[in-house]
Amino acid sequence: MSGLKTHYAAFDIEARILAGIRAAGLNPEQRLSAEELGALDHFHTGGLRASHELLAITPIEAGDRVIDVGAGLAGSARMLASQIGCRVECIEMSADYCTGARLLNRLTGLEDRIKVHEGSALDLPFIESSFDVAWMQNVGMNIADKQTLYAEIARVLKPGGLFAFQEMAAGTAATSYFPLPWATEPTDSFLISAEEMRSLLGTCGFSTELFEDTSNTHLSRTSAHANPAAPGQLGLAVFVNNLAEKAANARRSLEEGQVRLVRGVCRLN
Ligand SMILES: C[S@@+](CC[C@H](N)C(=O)[O-])C[C@H]1O[C@@H](n2cnc3c(N)ncnc32)[C@H](O)[C@@H]1O
Numbered sequence: 626m627s628g629l630k631t632h633y634a635a636f637d638i639e640a641r642i643l644a645g646i647r648a649a650g651l652n653p654e655q656r657l658s659a660e661e662l663g664a665l666d667h668f669h670t671g672g673l674r675a676s677h678e679l680l681a682i683t684p685i686e687a688g689d690r691v692i693d694v695g696a697g698l699a700g701s702a703r704m705l706a707s708q709i710g711c712r713v714e715c716i717e718m719s720a721d722y723c724t725g726a727r728l729l730n731r732l733t734g735l736e737d738r739i740k741v742h743e744g745s746a747l748d749l750p751f752i753e754s755s756f757d758v759a760w761m762q763n764v765g766m767n768i769a770d771k772q773t774l775y776a777e778i779a780r781v782l783k784p785g786g787l788f789a790f791q792e793m794a795a796g797t798a799a800t801s802y803f804p805l806p807w808a809t810e811p812t813d814s815f816l817i818s819a820e821e822m823r824s825l826l827g828t829c830g831f832s833t834e835l836f837e838d839t840s841n842t843h844l845s846r847t848s849a850h851a852n853p854a855a856p857g858q859l860g861l862a863v864f865v866n867n868l869a870e871k872a873a874n875a876r877r878s879l880e881e882g883q884v885r886l887v888r889g890v891c892r893l894n
Contacts, residue, residue: 633718633719633721633722636721637861638721638722638724638725638864639724639728639755640724640730640738641683641728641863641864642698642728642863643667643723643728644863645665645859645860645863645864646662646665646732646859648856648857649857649858649859650857651859653732654733656733656734657732657733657840658707658733659700659703659706659707659708659733660673660704660707661734662700662703662729662733662768662859663676663700663704664698664858664860664861665698665700665729665859665860665861665863666698666699666703666729667700667701667704667724667762667818668697668698668700668761668763668806668861668865669697669762669763669791670763670793670809670843670875670886671791671839671843671847672774672854673700675762675791675888676700676701676704676762677704677730677844678888679760679762679789679790679791680704680705680708680709682789682835682890683758683760683787683789684787685705685711685757685758685787686709686711686757687709687710687711688711688831689709689711689712689757689758690711690712690714690756690757690758691705691711691713691714691756691757691758691759691760692713692714692715692716692751692756692758692759692760692778692781693705693713693714693715693716693750693760694716694746694749694759694760694761694764694774694778695716695717695718695746695761695763695764695767696715696716696717696722696726696737696741697717697719697722697723697726698725698726698729698864699713699715699717699726699729699730699739699741700729701760701762702715702726702739702760703715703729703730703733703735703739705760705828706735706738706739707735707843710738711738711758712739712740712752713738713739713740713760714739714740714742714756715739715740715741715742716742716744716745716746716749716758716778717741717742717743717744718743718744718745719743719861720743720800723741723742723743725846725864726739726741727741736752740788741772742810746761746768746774746777747768747770747773747774747777747779748777749777749778750760751781751782752781753780754781754782754783754784755781755783756781756782756783756786757782757783757786757787758782758786758787758788758789759778759781759782759786759787759788759789759807760789760790761778761788761789761790761791761806762790762791762792763791763793763806764792765790765792765793765815765817765822766792766793766808766815766816767806767807767808767813767815767868769815771816771817771822771825772825772829775825775826775827775828775829775831778829779829779830779831779893782893783893784893784894785891785892785893786832786892786893787825787834787891787892787893788857788889788890788891788893789888789889789890790889790891791839791886791887791888791889792803792822792886792887792888792889793807793816793884793885793886793887794817794818794819794822794838794886794894795816795817795818795821795883795885796878796881796882796883796884796885796888797882798882798883799883800814800816800878800883800884801878801883802874802877802878802883803810803874804867804870804871804874805871805874805878806861806865806868806871806872806875806890807876810843810875816884818885819838819887820886822887823889823891824830824838824892826889830893830894831891831892831893831894832891832892832894833889833890834889834890834891834892835888835890836887836888836889836890836891837887837888837889838885838886839887839888840879840884840885840886840887841887843879843886844876844879844880847876849873849876
């Protein structure tokens, strides 16, 4: 399965993660908490705070079986497993990120509740109606075929199951500042408008319980001058190259309305 094409790759990710953890003054020989790794492994706009906010609007219970689609390093899966106690199956197409996710699951003692599968969101390796909740943060921007993405999520959810997501949507003008955190070049970026997203979700059998544009809230809460790659601090720069440039381009794209940040909770009919 390691032949999947992805622009997300991080050479020697285990060594980079362990070095980053030590540089931040944490000891990987001792049990770490999901929360203290939160600056490292929530690879999406708004980071750990955005994950907490999505969780606050998504009713998940301890007995639920959750799928995290495009899980990255599985920071959100660890938040869900540790805070709610649910079981989480991660699907992630980058072999490197799967390796990093499994390492962090071990370091936090959560490997019995979280399984990491290398594979594609467009061909989920699960049977029909087998999950209570699907969770997805900042993944659809990399996927051109959103009809298949949403149809696959609908297929594996139980009727009445929830799909919680946050996503970048297309704004009023084409994206022009690259690299972005999700796309080195324009050919890696597949944005649709919020309206197209809602319509496609409806076509795939979802009813929208909540859908909101959080772009302005996000911009007002974050500083344009924050350095996302400060030395000695745990952060995405441990495994994302050129992070400062990518983060600045993402902010500028949001400020100029080229992209929008949206989130939603939908229920499968
Ligand atoms: C910006 S990262 C977000 C990671 C994670 N959801 C988070 O918020 O920390 C996007 C992730 O989606 C994954 N991805 C992109 N396309 C995918 C696909 N077709 N199937 C599975 N994973 C995919 C990438 O490899 C990457 O890990």
